[in-house]
Structures are given as structure tokens and as C-alpha cells.
Amino acid sequence: MPAFRSRRGHAVAIVLCALTTLVALPLRGWLDQANIVMLFLLTVFFVAVRLGRGPAVLAAFLSVGLFDVFFVPPHYSFTVADAQYLVTFAVMLAVGLITTHLTAQLAERRVAAQARERETRALYELARDLGATLTFHQAAEVLDRHLVSLGMKSKLLIAESLDQAAELTAYGALRLGPADLTLARCAFDGRRIFEDYAIVCLPFAGVTRLRGVLVVAPTERAKSLPAGLLDAAASLAGITVERIHYTEVAQRSEVDIRTEKLRSGILSSISHDLRTPLTSLVGLADTLADPDQTDRNAEHAAIIRDQAHAMHGMVTNLLDMARLQAGGAVLNLQWQPFEDIVDSSTRLLADILAQRRLVVDLPADLPLLRFDAVLLERVLCNLLENAVKYSEPGATISLAAAVRSDRFEVGIANEGAGFPVGRLEEVFEIFVRGAQEPAAPGTGIGLAVCKAIVTAHGGSIVAENEPSIARVRFTLPLGTPPSVEGEPA
Amino acid sequence: MSAPRVVVVEDEPRIRRFVCDALRGEGCQPIEAGTARLGLDAVGERDTQLVVLDLGLPDMDGVAFIRELRSWSHVPMLILSARLAEQDKIEALDAGADDYLTKPFGVGELLARVRVLLRRRIGEPQPVYRFGGVEVDLARHVVQRDGNEVHLTQIEYRLLAVLLADAGKVLTNRHLMREVWGSSQADQEHYVRIYVRRLRQKLERDPSRPAHLLTETGVGYRFQP
Numbered sequence: 146m147p148a149f150r151s152r153r154g155h156a157v158a159i160v161l162c163a164l165t166t167l168v169a170l171p172l173r174g175w176l177d178q179a180n181i182v183m184l185f186l187l188t189v190f191f192v193a194v195r196l197g198r199g200p201a202v203l204a205a206f207l208s209v210g211l212f213d214v215f216f217v218p219p220h221y222s223f224t225v226a227d228a229q230y231l232v233t234f235a236v237m238l239a240v241g242l243i244t245t246h247l248t249a250q251l252a253e254r255r256v257a258a259q260a261r262e263r264e265t266r267a268l269y270e271l272a273r274d275l276g277a278t279l280t281f282h283q284a285a286e287v288l289d290r291h292l293v294s295l296g297m298k299s300k301l302l303i304a305e306s307l308d309q310a311a312e313l314t315a316y317g318a319l320r321l322g323p324a325d326l327t328l329a330r331c332a333f334d335g336r337r338i339f340e341d342y343a344i345v346c347l348p349f350a351g352v353t354r355l356r357g358v359l360v361v362a363p364t365e366r367a368k369s370l371p372a373g374l375l376d377a378a379a380s381l382a383g384i385t386v387e388r389i390h391y392t393e394v395a396q397r398s399e400v401d402i403r404t405e406k407l408r409s410g411i412l413s414s415i416s417h418d419l420r421t422p423l424t425s426l427v428g429l430a431d432t433l434a435d436p437d438q439t440d441r442n443a444e445h446a447a448i449i450r451d452q453a454h455a456m457h458g459m460v461t462n463l464l465d466m467a468r469l470q471a472g473g474a475v476l477n478l479q480w481q482p483f484e485d486i487v488d489s490s491t492r493l494l495a496d497i498l499a500q501r502r503l504v505v506d507l508p509a510d511l512p513l514l515r516f517d518a519v520l521l522e523r524v525l526c527n528l529l530e531n532a533v534k535y536s537e538p539g540a541t542i543s544l545a546a547a548v549r550s551d552r553f554e555v556g557i558a559n560e561g562a563g564f565p566v567g568r569l570e571e572v573f574e575i576f577v578r579g580a581q582e583p584a585a586p587g588t589g590i591g592l593a594v595c596k597a598i599v600t601a602h603g604g605s606i607v608a609e610n611e612p613s614i615a616r617v618r619f620t621l622p623l624g625t626p627p628s629v630e631g632e633p634a
Numbered sequence: 635m636s637a638p639r640v641v642v643v644e645d646e647p648r649i650r651r652f653v654c655d656a657l658r659g660e661g662c663q664p665i666e667a668g669t670a671r672l673g674l675d676a677v678g679e680r681d682t683q684l685v686v687l688d689l690g691l692p693d694m695d696g697v698a699f700i701r702e703l704r705s706w707s708h709v710p711m712l713i714l715s716a717r718l719a720e721q722d723k724i725e726a727l728d729a730g731a732d733d734y735l736t737k738p739f740g741v742g743e744l745l746a747r748v749r750v751l752l753r754r755r756i757g758e759p760q761p762v763y764r765f766g767g768v769e770v771d772l773a774r775h776v777v778q779r780d781g782n783e784v785h786l787t788q789i790e791y792r793l794l795a796v797l798l799a800d801a802g803k804v805l806t807n808r809h810l811m812r813e814v815w816g817s818s819q820a821d822q823e824h825y826v827r828i829y830v831r832r833l834r835q836k837l838e839r840d841p842s843r844p845a846h847l848l849t850e851t852g853v854g855y856r857f858q859p
Contacts, residue, residue: 450740457738477720477852480824482831484842485849492848507842509835513824519720519852627821629828 151199158192158200162207166215173216181216182237185209189241190248198249205241209234264374267295271378275385279392281305284385285316288359288378295374296364302329303357303386319362329358347379351387418459422452458530462590465523469597476517476601480626483507483514483546483553490525491544498529500538501559506545513626514553520598525557527591528617532559535615552604553623558616569608595619637663638683638752643673643699644714645692653686656741660748670694674703682709684751687731689715689722697725704730710751714739720852727806727853734804734853750802763798765846765859768837770798777837784836789814793829794837797847797857806854830855 165188169181185208193201210223213234218226225231271291278284285301292299300321302313313333315321321329325344332339332346336355339346344362348355359379429445429452432438484507491498491505525544532542540560547554564572573596592608599606599619606619640662644650647668654664662684667673670691677685685703689696700711713726713734723734732754733747763770769778772795777784786794796813797805805813807823815825834841848856 453738481827484831484834485827486851487842488844489849489851491843505840505842509841513828517852522851627824629825 154196154200158204166211193245193248201245289317297361300360333358349379349383351383356386462594478515480513486522490522502541504543524595528557536561552620554620556618563610563615639663640684641665641676642686643667644688670699685711700729804856
């Protein structure tokens with residue numbers, strides 16, 4: 146492109162000089178030669194302003210030649226009759242060249258100033274956009290976008306760990322080969338700019354340490370890379386990467402503090418809830434061991450058994466919770482009828498349910514559902530246990546299930562005081578309990594486990610109050626049950 | 635008849651002790667074995683009526699124990715195992731164990747299972763089963779409920795017959811699949827569940843709270859006379 150433009154510039158210069166000659170030729174008899182020189186100088190000046198240094202120099206020499214041939218006697222010959230014309234030629238050439246030089250310099254300065262202004266603006270916009278980034282990905286994406294508009298592609302290699310020998314993590318659009326990565330590594334380890342025919346690797350640092358390497362490759366359009374701009378972009382990248390790093394560190398420690406608070410809350414709650422039944426177990430066992438007190442042995446043994454069962458329930462919940470929260474729990478999902486776990490859980494809780502009136506309402510044609518039977522049985526057991534815990538002997542407990550458009554819904558309700566008003570969401574938080582707690586043994590983990598299990602199945606769970614009834618409703622996705630081939634009746 | 639000889643294979647001495655005490659109270663003659671090796675020897679020594687086996691033994695895999703014992707003995711086996719070890723239970727039952735108890739269990743539950751297993755050993759295959767108003771006459775292929783004949787499909791009838799033949803015993807889905815359908819593909823096990831549901835709807839008084847065709851969560855089903 147530039148070569149083509151320059152060639153065209155020279156052609157235009159030649160045409161303009163020829164035109165000047167053609168215009169001046171008929172005026173040869175009328176105009177003074179000094180004025181014709183002025184016409185030629187005007188042409189040179191015009192070429193210098195519009196077409197740059199090269200065409201203007203050509204025009205200067207051409208003008209002297211044309212003036213000599215067409216306007217200095219003898220006409221149509223380079224020979225000069227009067228030697229004083231040599232002075233005219235010299236001055237004409239000198240004025241033409243000086244004009245050319247000054248004009249061209251001015252033009253070049255203007256172009257350079259414009260380029261500097263563009264770079265400054267680009268850097269300003271880059272700095273502004275990098276300032277708004279929150280992740281390394283975003284930073285690399287912003288860098289890439291800005292550098293593409295300047296004719297470059299880029300890749301950000303970031304040293305994410307403190308270990309300076311560790312692998313650099315790559316972000317950004319530019320594809321790098323193994324050789325390019327080696328070059329980038331050299332730039333990082335050597336802390337200086339490396340470049341080859343295709344890419345430039347600029348190491349960058351934050352305030353505290355070396356942070357990574359900015360790898361830049363020119364696209365087809367731009368052959369040369371503006372070094373100053375790249376340096377500035379690299380140091381902006383350094384500052385940005387360091388800022389993002391420390392923002393993440395700050396966020397993480399905030400989360401750690403919150404987790405730590407939760408953990409110590411859970412621990413103190415667990416230790417309280419485990420120690421209380423253990424204390425009574427130890428005390429009751431001592432009473433049993435005392436040979437002088439045998440009159441209430443059977444009663445004490447029954448309490449010991451109930452306490453141990455309660456502790457077992459709590460430990461089961463804790464283990465399920467730990468398993469689900471660790472995230473490694475694989476659900477044993479099977480297509481099965483929901484009645485199966487209603488059957489098994491009510492049988493497991495037959496003893497404590499005996500003092501309540503249990504009403505089970507299951508339509509006969511419920512579809513198969515896909516769930517982990519052991520875990521969902523836990524949900525039903527916890528909800529039924531809660532229903533018993535928060536109701537009086539003889540109260541009605543209902544368990545109803547139904548298909549609601551796109552999901553399966555189960556509701557377990559008991560007659561009783563209901564959930565604490567205004568805290569319907571909180572009851573599913575770990576170790577949050579209702580108001581009348583001291584009277585009811587057990588931990589606040591039951592509903593949290595239910596929520597974790599139901600959520601793991603892709604369902605949802607809510608608690609709600611009706612006048613003198615407390616209800617927990619949970620849903621399970623319906624899905625498409627596998628088909629069952631029929632058989633002749 | 636002399637007291638039934640029961641071998642208790644359990645490495646935890648306190649559990650072994652209370653299980654043996656309970657068995658003695660039930661009129662059994664418990665033999666304690668702390669390791670699998672001792673347990674196998676004890677069963678081989680003399681005629682044994684029941685084995686109570688903890689699946690988590692230190693010296694031998696529980697399922698390997700069952701396979702070895704089953705290679706030369708048909709003695710009933712009751713397994714003690716932890717919750718959430720469904721796969722272990724299924725493997726143990728498929729290897730030949732008859733029933734399981736999930737820890738922690740009470741003496742009542744333990745003795746109920748033991749009684750069923752000891753009785754099963756003595757019982758002959760019956761031609762007629764009666765439970766909850768239902769009468770199943772295996773010789774005549776007739777099922778009646780409260781005196782009225784109930785129509786069962788061939789598969790429903792086969793499934794019922796398999797469950798009745800092993801009354802009291804936990805049958806895994808895989809086992810039922812193999813016995814009734816002749817194959818045991820894991821992705822077809824919902825067939826078992828669907829047909830048990832149909833049987834319940836035809837035979838149980840309250841199909842949502844069955845009294846005889848019981849669910850063993852995550853494992854299979856059991857017919858309780």
C-alpha cells in the first residue's frame with residue numbers, strides 16, 4: 146500500500162509539473178521569466194504539502210529541467226545561452242528543496258503527533274477498561290480487544306502461584322505453539338523482552354513480583370509494533386493482574402472467616418447436642434449398675450435405648466450432611482414407586498408414630514420417580530420425626546403426595562403450634578430450631594439434611610403454616626419413567 | 635430337640651456379647667467367633683442351625699466368607715451391616731445370605747429375624763399360604779382374597795410364588811429379576827418394583843402401607859407372613 150501510494154504521488158507530481166508547463170507555455174511571450182519560476186515554485190510547494198517529501202523533490206528537479214527546456218532560450222534544449230540563468234536554476238532548486246523539506250517536516254510532525262495521540266488515547270482506554278475487570282479472563286479479553294484494534298493479537302500468560310518455576314496459565318485468543326511458549330518462558334525467566342519474527346514477549350510485573358508475560362503478534366495489517374505502547378500495555382497488564390490477584394485473596398479470606406464462624410457454631414452445637422444425651426446415658430447406666438437401686442431398672446433401660454436411638458438419628462443426619470456437602474456424594478438414582486419409601490419409613494418409625502394418628506394419602510396411579518431410596522427415606526423419616534416432635538400425643542399427622550403439572554409434590558403436616566412466624570426460610574438452615582426447643586430433643590440438622598437431599602435430587606422444599614397446622618412440602622422432578630412392556634392378562 | 639446351635643461371627647466383643655446373651659435368652663446355644671477363620675471352623679465342627687455374621691470383619695471380606703460357607707453348607711445366615719452399604723448388602727444376599735440387620739439394631743429386631751430363620755429351616759414347602767385374608771393355593775394356582783378369587787397375571791403369580799417360597803427372607807431386586815423374568819439386567823429392575831406394586835394393589839388391605847409385601851429400601855423386597 147505505501148509503495149503504491151508513493152508511486153502514485155510521483156506520477157501526480159510529474160503530471161502537475163507537465164500541466165504547469167502547458168499552462169505557462171502560451172504565456173511565454175507575455176510573462177516575465179521570474180513569474181514563470183514562481184508558477185513552478187508554487188507547483189513544488191503544492192506537491193510538498195499534498196504528496197510528501199519524495200514527489201516534492203522530484204517536482205523540484207523536474208521544474209528546474211522543464212523551466213530550462215521550455216522557457217530559457219534557446220528553447221527546447223538544455224543548453225543555456227546566458228550563464229546567469231545558472232544562478233536562477235540554483236536558487237529555484239534551493240527554494241524548491243527547502244520548501245519541500247520544511248513542509249514535509251511539518252507534515253511528518255503532524256502525523257507523528259496524531260499517532261502519539263492515538264496511542265495515548267488507546268492506552269487511556271485500555272487502562273480504563275482493565276480497571277473494570279474482575280478476572281484474568283476478562284483482563285485478557287480486554288487486552289486482546291484493544292490490541293486487535295491496533296493491529297495485534299495477544300495472549301496473557303500469568304504466573305498464578307507463588308512458585309516462580311510453576312507453569313504459566315494462558316488466557317486470550319492468540320494461538321501459541323510450543324516454540325512460542327518456550328520464548329515466553331525465556332522472557333519470564335530472563336525478565337526481559339524476547340522477540341522473533343512472529344511474536345514479541347513482554348514480561349510484566351506488579352508491585353510485589355513478576356506476574357507474567359504478554360505475548361503479542363502483529364496481524365497482517367501492521368508490520369511494525371509500536372514499542373512504547375507495548376511496554377505501557379505490559380505494565381498495565383502487570384498492575385491489573387496484581388490487582389485481580391489481591392482482590393481474590395481478599396474475597397477468599399472473607400469467605401474463610403465466614404466459613405470459620407459457621408464451623409465453630411456447628412461444632413459447639415454438635416458438641417452440646419451429643420454431650421447432653423451422653424450425659425444422661427452415663428448417669429442412667431450408673432444407676433443401673435448400682436445394686437441398691439433396682440426398682441426402676443426397666444424404665445431406665447428404656448430411656449437409655451431411646452437416647453441411643455436419638456443419637457443414632459443425629460449421627461446419621463450428620464454423616465448424610467457431611468457426605469452431601471463434601472459434594473462427592475453420588476446419588477443411587479433408580480426408577481421406583483414413591484410408596485416403597487413411605488412403606489419403609491413408616492415402618493422404621495412405627496414406635497414413635499404409634500402415639501399419633503398417621504393419615505397417608507397416596508393416589509394409586511403415581512408414576513415411577515427417579516430417586517435415591519436410602520436418602521429420600523431419610524427425608525421422610527426426618528419430616529415424620531419432626532411432625533411427632535412438634536405435636537401432642539393423639540394429634541393427626543398427614544402424608545400426602547400428588548402430581549402437580551410438571552413435578553411430584555409431597556406434603557407432610559402435623560397439628561401443632563407451627564413453625565416460628567417469620568422464620569420459615571431459616572428452619573432449613575443448619576442448626577436453626579423452632580421456639581419451643583428445650584422441650585424437644587434433637588439437633589437442628591434434620592431439615593437442613595432434608596433440604597440438601599431434596600436439592601441434590603433437583604427438587605425444592607418449603608415450610609408453611611396454616612392455622613394450628615405445620616406443613617413441609619417438597620417436590621421432585623417427574624422425568625420420563627422407563628416403559629414397561631405389558632403382558633397378556 | 636436340643637438348643638439350636640448359632641455361630642456369631644463378630645470382631646467387636648461388646649456386640650458379640652449382647653447378641654450371644656440375647657440368643658441364650660431365646661434358648662439358643664451361641665458360639666462366639668472373633669474372626670472369619672474361627673467362624674468357618676466353628677460352623678464346620680458340628681451341625682449348626684444359624685450363622686450371624688458381621689460384614690466388616692478384619693481378616694476376611696464378608697462376601698468371601700459367605701461364598702466359602704455356601705460352597706459346603708446351606709445353614710441360614712443373618713448379616714449385620716452398616717447403613718449406606720446397600721451394595722454390600724445386595725452382594726451378601728446374592729452370595730447366599732438370607733437376611734440382614736442394619737446397625738444399630740435392638741434385641742427385639744434381632745430375635746424376630748432369628749426366629750424366622752430358625753423356623754424356615756424346619757418348615758416344609760407348603761401347598762397353601764394364608765396371610766391377611768389372602769389364601770394362595772400353589773397346587774391349584776388359585777389366589778383368593780376374603781373368599782373371592784383374585785386374578786393375577788402369569789408374571790404377578792410367579793413373583794408372588796417366589797416371594798412366598800422364601801417367606802421372611804430379603805430377596806434382592808436382582809434375584810427376583812432372575813427368578814421371575816429369567817434375566818437380571820440392572821436397568822430393568824423397575825419391572826420388579828412395578829409388579830410388586832401391582833401385587834400390593836391386588837392383595838394388600840392398604841397398598842400404601844403394606845403389611846406383607848414389604849420394601850427393603852435400596853435392597854429389595856420381603857414377604858412377611
